[in-house]
Amino acid sequence: MTPSSDIAIIGAGIVGLATAWQLLELEPSLRLVVIDKERGVARHQTSHNSGVIHSGIYYTPGSGKAVLCREGVSRMVDFAREQGLAHDICGKLIVATTEEEIPRLRGIQARGIENGLDGLRWLDPTEAREIEPHVQCLAAVHVPQTGIIDYGSVAERLHQLLLAKGVVFRLGESIRSITEQRDGVTIHTEQGEVTCQTLVACTGLWADHVARMAGLTPDVHIVPFRGEYYKLSPKAASLVRHLIYPVPDPAFPFLGVHFTRMIRGGVEAGPNAVLALKREGYHRTDLSLTDTAEILAYPGFRKIAARYWRTGLAEQWRSWNKSAYLRTLQRLIPNLTARDLMPGGSGVRAQALRPDGSLVDDFDFLETERMIHVLNAPSPAATASLAIGDRIARKAIRHFIPAPLPNS
Ligand SMILES: Cc1cc2nc3c(=O)[nH]c(=O)nc-3n(C[C@H](O)[C@H](O)[C@H](O)COP(=O)(O)OP(=O)(O)OC[C@H]3O[C@@H](n4cnc5c(N)ncnc54)[C@H](O)[C@@H]3O)c2cc1C
Secondary structure, eight states, X not given: OOOSEEEEEEOOSHHHHXXXXXXXXXXXXXXXXXXXXXXXXXXXXXXSSXXXXXXXXXXXXXSHHHHHHHHHHHHHHHHHHHHTOOXXXXXXXXXEOSXXXXXXXXXXXXXXXXXXXXXXXXXXXXXXXXXXXXXXOSEEEEETTOEEEOHHHHHHHHHHHHHHTTOEEEETOOEEEEEEETTEEEEEETTEEEEEEEEEEOOGXXXXXXXXXXXXXXXXXXXXXXXXXXXXXXXXXXXXXXXXXXXXXXXXXXXXXXXXXXXXXXEEEEOOOEEOSSTTOOXXXXXXXXXXXXXXXXXXXXXXXXXXXXXXXXXXXXXXXXXXXXXXXXXXXXXXXXXXXXXXXXXXXXXXXXXTSOBOOSOEEEEOSSEEEEXXXXXXXXXXXXXXXXXXXXXXXXXXXXXXXXXX
């Protein structure tokens, strides 16, 4: 086979784009092609998220999330500075509102210290209100490293820079099938064929499908969880100065509805986490019979549903009932009223689930001789994208550079 490109990347979300960027940092002469089914870059998770630069406080020490998030923060902030992209390391409060959350909050602070975060401060309610005057809590931790950015803009900038470096973008081209051979990979798209020596697939909500298209049998299934936001009215936006998060429920990988000041102005409240009945189902009424049937048929889903049906129903109720959503937010800011909440956007998380019903917590990859499939890249993957991209690039490049690469 004489491949038309050295490395092909499927998926022009922030993980795919960051991988292309890091590949060229390591080896500028590589011929890269990026393929995406949408007509523009970053049309899914990358442009439908909270825009938070996560500090790395929550994650199990030594895990991929902990290591790559910590490294990713500095890479992301350096990139934003170099490129003049708007961002703000404004810090956040994680607040305990019940007695039982206090030991969990202590645990989060201890974890943050283990993960190398400096300057975490334990605050009593008066100290917390010096930072966020309208917050109600029994205790809080201030995390100075957390920031905000627009990941859609980061992705758009990467796109422009990659085009300038000669990367070929095949946008609006869906993948039909993938064939791995001994000496390369052939990708069959709706418009034709792309051949490459190595394939990297960063396809978010479709990661398991794309792996199966390539003849693999991933041991996970992607379950879409929609996160719905409200926007605070301009008057109510003054109730939030920075970011305010609850203590997360350890049983779930999501961080709980929170308040986020957005880099483009305004404050968002959310996101919740409801099962989406369509992989790209951004609206409550979106339904795909194929996607729903697949979810229901998956043994892992049936197990998690049996375990957490009460939580699932409560989330659904909160999704349809504004007063229920408001009550959750009022635990953090009691002065908030229904009139302060205006309809916001939504995003759909790609969350990998195992057949035993456990959610895959860490970033997860499936590799063969010539392919790397990113199977699970949930939050904080946008924060960590440049670090994830670096690790993928180092693996993908092994066919091109025989000598070991220097460590990052
Ligand atoms: C509601 C919500 C809030 C979040 N908040 C944060 C946050 O504050 N901070 C943070 O760090 N992270 C956050 N995240 C997580 C973050 O957004 C994702 O981890 C990250 O964007 C994943 O990037 P990605 O490139 O893997 O996926 P995506 O951005 O989803 O990109 C995947 C791409 O693959 C393409 N694709 C899929 N299938 C095919 C196919 N068959 N053929 C061709 N192309 C295909 C899609 O079109 C898409 O462009 C949040 C996510 C959500 C949903």
